[in-house]
Amino acid sequence: MDKKQGKQSLQRPTYLKVLRKNGLSFLAISPLLLGVVGLVGLFQALVTPKMIAALFRGNAVIDTLIGTLAGGSAAGNPVVSYLLGGELLKQGISLYAVTAFVISWVTLGLSQLPAEVEVFGGRFTLYRNILAFVFTILIATLTALTVQVLA
Amino acid sequence: MKKQNKISENEDKAFVFRGKYLLLIVLIIYGLFFIGNSQVAQLALHKSGNILMKILPVLLVVVLLTALFNFLLPPKQVAMYLGRESGVKGWLWVLIAGVISHGPMYIWYPLLEDLRSQGMKDAFIVVFFASRTIKIPLLPLMIDYFGLTFTLVLSFYLLVGALIQGLIMEILQPEI
Known part of the structure; x- marks a missing residue:
C-alpha cells in the first residue's frame, strides 16, 4: 500500500490534469467572486463621484483620513480615482488627501473584505488591512511633503 | 509539520462551492433593491455585468498561470522561492509580480491561496497586494494628471512601503 502511494507521488501529473484541477478550484470559488462583483457593482451604482467629492472638508489632516476611507470604500478601475483625484485637486483639496484617496482605492477594498x-x-485580513490603512496615510503624507520640497 | 499537514489537507480537499452565503446575501440585497428602487438595481446589475466581462479574460489568464505554476513548480520549489528560505530574491519576485499583476485584487485570491498552501509566506502576500498600487499601464495617465515628480515619488514610497508592510507582517505573524 505504502509502495503504491510512493509510486503515485513520484508520477508527475500532466499539464492538462493540473489545469483541470485548477479550473475546478476556480469554479469552486466562483460564487465568492460573483458575490464580490455584485457588491462592487452595487457600490458603483450607489456611490457617485459627486458624493465622494462632497465628503472633503478643506482640512488637510481630516481630509487625508476622509480620502483614505473614501478610496477604501469606493470600487472600480483605478483610472476613475485618477480622474476624481485630478478634479479634487482643482477644487482645492490637499495633495495629502488626494494621494491617500488614490492609494486606498487600490490597496483597501470594503466590498472585497468578505472574500x-x-x-x-x-x-490575516485584519493585519493586512490595518497595515494598508496606516501605510496609505504615511505614504500620502511623505509623498505630498517630498513633492512640496522638490517643487 | 503544520505546513505539511496543510498541504496534504489542500490536496485532499473535496469540491465545495465557496462564498455561497455571500452570493446569497448579495442576491437578497439586489432583490430588495429591485422591489424598493429598481433603477438602482438595474444600474448595479449593468455595472456588475460590465465588471464581469472585463475580468473574465484576466481570470482566464490567472487560471492558466496558476496551472502553469503548479505544473512547473512542485510545492517544495514554491516553498524554496516564496517560503521562509527564499531570501532577498523572494521579496523582489513578489514585488515585481505585484507591480505587473493586472485586474482587480480579488481575482488573484485563488492563485495566492494556492501558493500559500504550498508554502508561500503571508508577508509576501502583503507585499504583493501593497505593490499593486503601481499600475504600469496607467503610469502615463498618472503623470498626465499629477505630474512626473509626483508619480516617481509616489512609486518609490509605494515600493518601500510594500516591503516594510511585509516585514511588519512577518513580525506579526511569524512562519512556523
Whole structure:
C-alpha cells in the first residue's frame, strides 16, 4: 500500500490534469467572486463621484483620513480615482488627501473584505488591512511633503 | 509539520462551492433593491455585468498561470522561492509580480491561496497586494494628471512601503 502511494507521488501529473484541477478550484470559488462583483457593482451604482467629492472638508489632516476611507470604500478601475483625484485637486483639496484617496482605492477594498476573510482568514485580513490603512496615510503624507520640497 | 499537514489537507480537499452565503446575501440585497428602487438595481446589475466581462479574460489568464505554476513548480520549489528560505530574491519576485499583476485584487485570491498552501509566506502576500498600487499601464495617465515628480515619488514610497508592510507582517505573524 505504502509502495503504491510512493509510486503515485513520484508520477508527475500532466499539464492538462493540473489545469483541470485548477479550473475546478476556480469554479469552486466562483460564487465568492460573483458575490464580490455584485457588491462592487452595487457600490458603483450607489456611490457617485459627486458624493465622494462632497465628503472633503478643506482640512488637510481630516481630509487625508476622509480620502483614505473614501478610496477604501469606493470600487472600480483605478483610472476613475485618477480622474476624481485630478478634479479634487482643482477644487482645492490637499495633495495629502488626494494621494491617500488614490492609494486606498487600490490597496483597501470594503466590498472585497468578505472574500478576503474567506480565502485568507480573519487574522490575516485584519493585519493586512490595518497595515494598508496606516501605510496609505504615511505614504500620502511623505509623498505630498517630498513633492512640496522638490517643487 | 503544520505546513505539511496543510498541504496534504489542500490536496485532499473535496469540491465545495465557496462564498455561497455571500452570493446569497448579495442576491437578497439586489432583490430588495429591485422591489424598493429598481433603477438602482438595474444600474448595479449593468455595472456588475460590465465588471464581469472585463475580468473574465484576466481570470482566464490567472487560471492558466496558476496551472502553469503548479505544473512547473512542485510545492517544495514554491516553498524554496516564496517560503521562509527564499531570501532577498523572494521579496523582489513578489514585488515585481505585484507591480505587473493586472485586474482587480480579488481575482488573484485563488492563485495566492494556492501558493500559500504550498508554502508561500503571508508577508509576501502583503507585499504583493501593497505593490499593486503601481499600475504600469496607467503610469502615463498618472503623470498626465499629477505630474512626473509626483508619480516617481509616489512609486518609490509605494515600493518601500510594500516591503516594510511585509516585514511588519512577518513580525506579526511569524512562519512556523
